[in-house]
Structure formats: structure tokens, C-alpha cells
Amino acid sequence: MNNQDLKKVGLKATLPRLKILELLETVESRHMSAEDVYKKLLEMGDDVGLATVYRVLTQFESAGLVSRHHFDGGHSVFELNQGAHHDHLVCDQCGKVEEFLEETIEHCQHKVAEKFGYKMTDHSLYIYGICPSCQKENKETDS
Amino acid sequence: MNNQDLKKVGLKATLPRLKILELLETVESRHMSAEDVYKKLLEMGDDVGLATVYRVLTQFESAGLVSRHHFDGGHSVFELNQGAHHDHLVCDQCGKVEEFLEETIEHCQHKVAEKFGYKMTDHSLYIYGICPSCQKENKETDS
DNA sequence: ATACTATTGATATTCATTGACATCAGTCAG
DNA sequence: CTGACTGATGTCAATGAATATCAATAGTAT
Ligand SMILES: [Mn+2]
Ligand SMILES: [Mn+2]
Ligand SMILES: [Zn+2]
Ligand SMILES: [Zn+2]
Numbered sequence A, B: 001m002n003n004q005d006l007k008k009v010g011l012k013a014t015l016p017r018l019k020i021l022e023l024l025e026t027v028e029s030r031h032m033s034a035e036d037v038y039k040k041l042l043e044m045g046d047d048v049g050l051a052t053v054y055r056v057l058t059q060f061e062s063a064g065l066v067s068r069h070h071f072d073g074g075h076s077v078f079e080l081n082q083g084a085h086h087d088h089l090v091c092d093q094c095g096k097v098e099e100f101l102e103e104t105i106e107h108c109q110h111k112v113a114e115k116f117g118y119k120m121t122d123h124s125l126y127i128y129g130i131c132p133s134c135q136k137e138n139k140e141t142d143s
Numbered sequence C: 001a002t003a004c005t006a007t008t009g010a011t012a013t014t015c016a017t018t019g020a021c022a023t024c025a026g027t028c029a030g
Numbered sequence D: 001c002t003g004a005c006t007g008a009t010g011t012c013a014a015t016g017a018a019t020a021t022c023a024a025t026a027g028t029a030t
Helices: A003-008 A015-026 A034-043 A050-062 A103-115 A132-142 B003-008 B015-026 B034-043 B050-063 B103-115 B132-142
Strands: A066-069 A077-080 A087-091 A097-100 A119-130 B066-069 B077-080 B087-091 B097-100 B119-130
Touching: A003 A015, A015 A034, A015 A050, A015 A077, A034 A050, A050 A066, A050 A077, A103 A119, A103 B103, A103 B119, A119 A132, A119 B103, B003 B015, B015 B034, B015 B050, B015 B077, B034 B050, B050 B066, B050 B077, B103 B119, B119 B132
Parallel strands: A087 A119, B087 B119
Antiparallel strands: A066 A077, A087 A097, A119 B119, B066 B077, B087 B097
């Protein structure tokens, strides 16, 4: 991702946009809130206004560069679009996120939309649970 | 649903709680925001504070009497728990909500959680699209 | 009817997100 | 390369959903 990619989707290649793109592709946690992005940039010495972060992420979403998710509890989480579509498995306790793709589910969803005569535009599937390491911790603390 | 049902789940049978319960079981649109509930009660001459509506709906959720959903866009939508679990199909344009249950999907979800070693606690699946009547409208307006 | 305690309603407050607007920086024609 | 046009940025104010506060009130069991 670089200047050209931004221009291709009709966005000027500005410093804030490039920094945010770079952050999204290098950071270890693929799923970040706007606030997360903002703080991370500060840490790295790149000063970008919070409003700009929100604006840019929304523009990236419209341009198809990132996806926005609403994990339970409400606020928005973003991830760079790379690789194929996938759904998410979220730990209620530590917030860890796993990605998965289940063709059977994807297929069934289309069939449901079809059955009701809807022209499907999107879908969101989140599975919530307790991850293995949190389960272990819980057992130890129980005693 | 009545006084006894509330007491069973450890909640005093107060006027506001009874009114909200009654509204939820009689209203035509099964899926309502807290604000919706608040306004509807005002219309009916039942004055209940907005804070109370939020509190009561949250208590009902904890008690298992209602479910909370986060349709895209963010804010919470509630529905009375009656009948079996189901997922939702939402029209992007008019907001209409259809309910469906697809055993294949439910089953696959459990298998995914299992595969990752998660103890599944919950899941949410929303399919978004354009409903048949909105599709028709769009075609007419196009011309 | 009384007394105890949970609940309510009005209000203030928080928090994520967006709006307004003057300044600034990318872009591109010359 | 430069200037000028226009979109983008940062600051700060504003919104809107949801929660916290707290004195007054209403359920409840005796
Ligand atoms: Mn992902
Ligand atoms: Mn429903
Ligand atoms: Zn965990
Ligand atoms: Zn529709």
C-alpha cells in the first residue's frame, strides 16, 4: 500500500493517511479502534489529530481499504482489508480475536437472504466465548 | 408475563417494569430501542423516566427476559424473549427486520468455537440487504 | 399501618463520534 | 520549479447514546 493505492481510490496521498495505512499494515493487533490508532501514532511520534483518524478510517472504509466491525459493547473496530473475507471469534474475557472462514455458513446466509427475497449486501457474524488460556486461568483462580 | 414472573427473577413488581413488559409483549414491532420504548410509553400516557427505561431493559436482559442486539450503526435494540432463539435479516433501507433460524449455521458455529478451543457463550449473526418492497421502489424511482 | 430497602425520576456526566472552520499541504498547469 | 486552487487537517465545540448521582418514593414483609 502506498501513494498510488490511495490515488487509485480517489484520495490525496497525505501524510496522515499514509501514516495510518502504514500503521494498519505493520501493527501486530489487526483489529483496532480509532482511539487505538490515535494513541499508537502518538507513541510513534507521529502527531495526527483524533478527528482526522476518525475521518480517514471512515474514508478508508468507503474506499474498501478497511472493514469496520461492531464487537459487542458497541464501539467501532477497524481492520485492513487484506486476504479473504472472514468472520470473528471473540474472547469475552481478554478480548482476543480469532478469524475464521466457514464456507458452509457463508453459503447458508445467501440462501436465507434469497428465501426472503432480499438482495444481500453484507453480513456480520461474531461468536463469543472464553478462549483456552482464559479458561485455564479461571480454573486456577477458582480454587 | 406478570407480577409473578418478575418476582421469579428477583425483581420487584413495580409499575414502570410492568408497563415496559406489557409494552414489549403487545407492541407490533418486536425490536425496539430504549428511546423507542420511552417515546411509546409517553404516547400511551404512561410516564416513565428515560433512565428507568434503560435500567429496566438492562435488568430484563440480565434476567433473561429480553435480548439486546446491536444492529449496524451502533445503538442497542431490545426484544422480548419468547419462542426460540433466532437470527436477523435487516433491510439497509427501511430497517425492516425478519427473523430466521438456520440449524446448519447454528451447528457450524459450535463446531468453529470447538475447533479453536473456545467455550462458546453467545453469538450474533445479522444479514443485511434490501428487502423486496424497497427493491421495487428503487426500480420505480430509477427511471 | 410501619419500617426497611429497592426503585424511581430529574439531572449531571461520561464517552465515542461528528461538525465547523480557519489554516495548511498536495497537486498540477504553466 | 512555482503559484494557485482545493481538498485535508487540527483544534475545539457539539452531539447523542448510555450511565452515574442522589434525594424522594413506592413495594414488601411483618
Ligand atoms: Mn478480522
Ligand atoms: Mn428477533
Ligand atoms: Zn481470553
Ligand atoms: Zn426495505
